[in-house]
Amino acid sequence: MQTKDPIVLVEHVNKSFGTNHVLRDFSMAVETGENLVILGKSGSGKSVLIKCIIKLIAADSGKITVLGQDIDALDEDQLNTWRADIGFLFQSNALYDSMTIRENLLFPLRRHWTKEKREKMADQAILEALEDVGLAHTLHMMPAELSGGMRKRVALARALILRPKVILYDEPTTGLDPITGREISQLMIDVQKKYNATSIVISHDLNCINMIANRIIMLIDGKNYASGTFQELEAATDPKIKAFFE
Template identity: 60%
Template structure:
């Protein structure tokens, strides 16, 4: 049986190249609540970085700032060389084609079938395809997540793990360069969570993506991330591989490994 230990990713420094996401001195507050305060991070091409933090520490706010769903108060976010905060709607759309976002709640459209859910981003981003090509792309992507048989089902007919896979397929359909995962294993049982972690690694290699994984699930992080950034008190508190951080004696870091 495959153990968690066996799925630990080796360091991948040799494949690391230029940065695809650069965040410098990011600040974001909601009223008096300072969520992000001087947060900085760099995600390089081919790298899988996990952002680890407690619930309410600002992980989801960070990922929504990266994709342009939230505007930061100050600081710089560059995605594929473009300053996200300064882009207009059309420019932001062009960046979003290259960035897949797996939502914590999956965010599948309840009123659409699985096929329509997958076709929606292609249609909306004006990807020019014949109906046959579009259908082939949908089926190929569904096969990659092992759910080709669900193509005409409604999201409500699927289990939690299947919905997560379909949501992942929807983000992959545009062949993104970067994947943003918001709590990918939250709400799933440990076995399904492990399957999703494995799938994330597989599709990452197949689609050659860089990934930013927001999570507090140590098993998922251990299985998928090359590097971990600890988001504590709104800033990057510690940065390193799983093993490096595990050896760290700082109480705030240590509590995640106990």
């Protein structure tokens, strides 16, 4: 698979959990600045795939290259440094319950910024990230005090605080009402424009996908089954693809 400028390259990846083969010889390439959506049924391995990309889960075989780096070649220290360039928005938001919003956003800076830099610039960076998602007033609140949509925005602010080059979104609009879902989708587009980041989005929310996707990959039976724009896939005659758009 050859593309112009792949920032994320997944080659022949396999992943099984016991006898359950989740990813089967899966390959894809993502270009810089692209908003790629991976679409598939629940349990089809979409979340496993992006967790393999950030190496939260190790693939059984195959090769994953992100930002020109073979992730299997990184030791623990290199991996942690490399992760500064990757943002990850979890499906469950994964905000730290016992910390305030400010502490949640400060947490990624602990590892990647020096103490002096944190003392000088952290407060400004946190405020700016929260302003980007329209929640500057929540600085000293606890995650439990926020609504579902607000928590999603804060989680996005945390994913953005290090200005990542690649942002991975795991079902960003799941569990939100349609209006909030659209707001989050618009926020993702705004963020992509502002930071010029590459996005890989796991979703089965067609409204969200239609708004944000430059390209869609269909993950069916653990494989890269089809790829194209929303309109191309919507017009497809293959019953497996049509099923998603009906």
